Amino acid sequence: MTPKEKALIEAKNIVKTYITGAGEDCTFYALKGVSLEIQTGEFVAIMGASGSGKSTFMNIIGCLDKPTSGEYYLDGENIVGTRLDKLSEVRNSKLGFVFQGFNLISRTSALENVELPMIYKGIPPKERRERAMEALKIVGLIGKEQNMPNQLSGGQQQRVAIARAIVNDAPVILADEPTGNLDTKTSYEVMDFFVNLNEKMGKTIVLVTHEEDIAKYCKRTVRFKDGNIINDSLNTERAARYKEGLV
Amino acid sequence: MIDFSSTFKMALLSLKVNKMRSILTSLGIIIGVSAVIIMLAVGQGASVKIQKDMASMGSNLLMVSSASVTSGGVRMGQGTRPSLTLKDAYAIKKNCPSVGFVAPYSSEAKQITYGNQNWSTSIAGTTKEYMKIRDWNINLGRNLTEEDISNMSKVAIIGNTVSNELFGDLDPIGKTIRIGGVPFKVVGLLESKGQNSMGQDQDDFVIIPITTGQKKVFGTTFPGTIKMINIKAKDSNSVYSAETEITELLKVRHKIGKKQDDDFQVRNLTQMMETMQSAVKTMSLLLGSIASVSLLVGGIGIMNIMLVSVTERTKEIGIRMAIGAKSNDIRIQFLIESLLLSIIGGVIGLVAGVFGAKLIEFFGSMTVYISTFSIVLSLGFSGLIGVAFGYYPAYKASLLNPIDALRYE
Numbered sequence: 001m002t003p004k005e006k007a008l009i010e011a012k013n014i015v016k017t018y019i020t021g022a023g024e025d026c027t028f029y030a031l032k033g034v035s036l037e038i039q040t041g042e043f044v045a046i047m048g049a050s051g052s053g054k055s056t057f058m059n060i061i062g063c064l065d066k067p068t069s070g071e072y073y074l075d076g077e078n079i080v081g082t083r084l085d086k087l088s089e090v091r092n093s094k095l096g097f098v099f100q101g102f103n104l105i106s107r108t109s110a111l112e113n114v115e116l117p118m119i120y121k122g123i124p125p126k127e128r129r130e131r132a133m134e135a136l137k138i139v140g141l142i143g144k145e146q147n148m149p150n151q152l153s154g155g156q157q158q159r160v161a162i163a164r165a166i167v168n169d170a171p172v173i174l175a176d177e178p179t180g181n182l183d184t185k186t187s188y189e190v191m192d193f194f195v196n197l198n199e200k201m202g203k204t205i206v207l208v209t210h211e212e213d214i215a216k217y218c219k220r221t222v223r224f225k226d227g228n229i230i231n232d233s234l235n236t237e238r239a240a241r242y243k244e245g246l247v
Numbered sequence: 248m249i250d251f252s253s254t255f256k257m258a259l260l261s262l263k264v265n266k267m268r269s270i271l272t273s274l275g276i277i278i279g280v281s282a283v284i285i286m287l288a289v290g291q292g293a294s295v296k297i298q299k300d301m302a303s304m305g306s307n308l309l310m311v312s313s314a315s316v317t318s319g320g321v322r323m324g325q326g327t328r329p330s331l332t333l334k335d336a337y338a339i340k341k342n343c344p345s346v347g348f349v350a351p352y353s354s355e356a357k358q359i360t361y362g363n364q365n366w367s368t369s370i371a372g373t374t375k376e377y378m379k380i381r382d383w384n385i386n387l388g389r390n391l392t393e394e395d396i397s398n399m400s401k402v403a404i405i406g407n408t409v410s411n412e413l414f415g416d417l418d419p420i421g422k423t424i425r426i427g428g429v430p431f432k433v434v435g436l437l438e439s440k441g442q443n444s445m446g447q448d449q450d451d452f453v454i455i456p457i458t459t460g461q462k463k464v465f466g467t468t469f470p471g472t473i474k475m476i477n478i479k480a481k482d483s484n485s486v487y488s489a490e491t492e493i494t495e496l497l498k499v500r501h502k503i504g505k506k507q508d509d510d511f512q513v514r515n516l517t518q519m520m521e522t523m524q525s526a527v528k529t530m531s532l533l534l535g536s537i538a539s540v541s542l543l544v545g546g547i548g549i550m551n552i553m554l555v556s557v558t559e560r561t562k563e564i565g566i567r568m569a570i571g572a573k574s575n576d577i578r579i580q581f582l583i584e585s586l587l588l589s590i591i592g593g594v595i596g597l598v599a600g601v602f603g604a605k606l607i608e609f610f611g612s613m614t615v616y617i618s619t620f621s622i623v624l625s626l627g628f629s630g631l632i633g634v635a636f637g638y639y640p641a642y643k644a645s646l647l648n649p650i651d652a653l654r655y656e
Contacts, residue, residue: 116570
């Protein structure tokens with residue numbers, strides 16, 4: 001990295017504390033000064049036991065939460081101290097979220113779920129529909145666009161969520177245990193989509209998981225423990241399926 | 248900022264998802280709006296009816312009648328001591344500058360016959376000015392004339408009902424009818440006026456010259472007296488001055504002392520109608536405000552359901568916020584939902600109210616009047632309630648923290 005080149009995600013000395021009661025002893029440090037840089041095109045797995053601070057860190061880089069102290073730049077933009085409405089805009093246009101529990105809006109069709117981020121961006125209905133169909137095509141759900149979430153399998157729902165994450169052309173996809181609710185086979189299928197997004201569409205992906213085999217799909221693994229990063233390494237050995245060119 | 252039609256569609260969708268709940272919530276507004284519409288329709292109907300009656304009676308009217316007799320402490324009622332004479336009427340005409348028209352008036356129910364037909368009706372003795380006072384027109388033939396009065400002509404002008412009863416389809420003009428045995432020539436047919444405010448048929452009526460009546464038709468317990476004098480003031484501004492002038496004049500003419508009660512009574516009909524009108528207005532205002540309480544209750548129902556809805560959909564709100572909804576977007580979405588609930592309720596209530604008012608008109612034989620004002624008022628009010636009672640839940644939704652909302656199960 002040349003000095004001029006800014007990292008896509010640049011977190012510096014992020015501290016997040018929670019007050020659990022009165023007095024100084026009752027301050028809980030969820031993050032104890034975490035610094036991390038992620039470049040465009042990376043595919044990062046964030047691992048750690050529960051309570052290690054990985055979810056808190058994801059919330060902060062997802063602009064859903066604010067750090068107690070520290071600096072955070074996303075795509076060169078200073079996020080700390082930004083107004084809430086501006087954060088909504090950042091989430092809308094720069095980030096795509098994929099959650100463990102899929103988090104689709106119930107009783108709303110797959111197509112309308114995918115259209116939602118574009119509604120908040122103010123894209124006209126016709127273009128919205130076209131782009132949503134395109135995104136559903138990428139995740140292989142053409143023909144299912146009118147299905148409600150409860151008419152889709154877990155893997156299909158997660159694919160709708162992925163379509164929703166990419167539909168606004170966000171450069172960064174944040175996935176919080178996206179395979180947590182899926183069986184192994186479906187998990188691998190979903191991971192293949194993530195690999196595809198990273199390799200073919202150039203999306204930068206940050207993925208929280210606690211499963212080693214899922215982390216193997218990623219190019220880099222960052223391990224959290226007790227609010228600190230304890231290990232940050234590039235994966236020399238990518239997942240077997242990926243290596244075999246199955247995706 | 249997101250476009251309105253999308254928000255609108257989203258709001259409509261979430262109302263459709265909970266169809267039964269939406270309908271029940273709107274029910275409060277439906278009942279409220281229809282109650283307001285019906286109450287206002289009945290109130291305004293009464294008011295319109297009074298206005299119509301006023302117009303049919305003629306405007307700027309004053310009536311002078313004999314006062315009651317008190318005999319041994321028993322008051323005998325109006326007109327028991329006939330004190331008014333034709334000369335009083337002429338004196339009023341001559342001496343009161345605020346008076347426009349004066350018509351002395353006496354009436355009695357009599358049996359009238361034509362050929363083998365007979366009919367009991369009210370015979371009124373008066374002068375030609377009576378038509379001017381009542382704003383009444385002659386449909387066929389002619390009015391009474393000065394000569395009819397001075398010559399005591401035996402001529403009659405008949406009302407529409409009388410004509411129908413006696414003559415059927417025949418032309419009544421020129422025919423001779425008998426009133427209590429006395430032959431009268433029909434010279435005019437009155438224009439139809441319909442019922443008055445008491446439901447009386449105003450067309451069941453025969454007019455003859457007052458002088459003829461006094462001499463040939465009416466009972467003569469108090470010879471030379473008349474029952475009342477109908478007066479029309481020059482214009483609406485001179486009604487009250489006419490009232491004063493007439494009272495002063497008659498006091499002098501009847502030699503009423505300072506401490507004596509008047510033996511006559513001057514009534515201002517315009518004033519009476521105005522009093523009635525304002526009573527009706529007060530009543531409809533009262534009914535309207537009672538009805539609007541139910542609108543208020545409906546609004547509270549909306550607020551209640553919207554609060555439930557916000558709690559229930561916390562996760563959805565979290566998802567929307569995570570993918571880029573601003574707090575304002577969330578607020579507007581919920582506001583539009585409550586606005587839709589109240590407006591849809593308002594429109595249904597409007598239809599129900601109009602229908603209900605028509606039913607009342609049909610079965611209760613009451614005049615109802617649905618004004619644009621009451622429609623605009625009730626719709627506007629229900630919209631206002633939607634916004635007012637939807638604002639707090641919507642505001643609450645917009646304040647949710649996305650992380651907490653996403654974690655909500």
